[in-house]
Amino acid sequence: MHQPHVPPPPDRRNFLTKAASIVIGGALAVVAPVAGLFVLLDPLRRKSQAGTxxxxxxxxxxxxxxxxxxxxxxxxxxxxxxxxxxxxxxxxxxxxxxxxxxxxxxxxxxxxxxxxxxxxxxxxxxxxxxxxxxxxxxxxxxxxxxxxxxxxxxxxxxxxxxxxxxxxxxxxxxxxxxxxx
Ligand code: FES
The missing domain is CATH 2.102.10.10 (Rieske [2Fe-2S] iron-sulphur domain)
Known part of the structure; x- marks a missing residue:
């Protein structure tokens, strides 16, 4: 028998939206500084032949x-x-x-x-x-x-x-x- 689709109650939808934005925001908060650190340290990671x-x-x-x-x-x-x-x-x-x-x-x-x-x-x-x-x-x-x-x-x-x-x-x-x- 076909069950009519019942949308989740508004409270549950709000909870899922908030949870998703916390996860995405947290990921960006970690990735952005790490990427910045890579750019900052770039000259240190470069090797030249200086001295050879x-x-x-x-x-x-x-x-x-x-x-x-x-x-x-x-x-x-x-x-x-x-x-x-x-x-x-x-x-x-x-x-x-x-x-x-x-x-x-x-x-x-x-x-x-x-x-x-x-x-x-x-x-x-x-x-x-x-x-x-x-x-x-x-x-x-x-x-x-x-x-x-x-x-x-x-x-x-x-x-x-x-x-x-x-x-x-x-x-x-x-x-x-x-x-x-
Ligand atoms: S750079 Fe000043 S004398 Fe050469």
Missing amino acids: FVKVGSLSSLPAGGAAQKFQVLETKTDVWNVTPNEPVGAVYLQRVGEGKVRALNAKCPHAGCFVNFKPGDAMHYHCPCHNSSFGMDGKILNPNSPSPRALDELPVELRGTEIWVRFQNFRAGVKDREPV
Whole structure:
């Protein structure tokens, strides 16, 4: 026999609606802060190759005669979701300093992080266009009034055949001692 549908009493309907909104609201209250925390901690979960050797160039691309050549440094960044190859992380100047020897200087000025320019000619040197710091080819400060608190940051180099590998690292700007960042 067909039973006519009897709607639940209003009190029961109200109870179910309230219960559902409490459950959904509670879930959102948990999910939103956790998602926010993930975004906040994202840089911590990212890994870069900082401090490891990366291939920067080849011996054949370096000019003879001691002139420096600027190279962009690309690294692979990884986090829990992605592997991102060829991310630009900075630049270096490479210079031949003898048979099978190469010097690498981080191209960022230690004063405030502008990129320095290589000045060729009889008195080759590096010059920072932002506040006029100048540096010798070995990276040392040339101008005693230079606002840069330290020399250009030299980086370890490894020659693998004709390939030039550099242990790339950025350092904090504006301080006397080198602090990796
Ligand atoms: S950033 Fe180079 S001198 Fe200021």
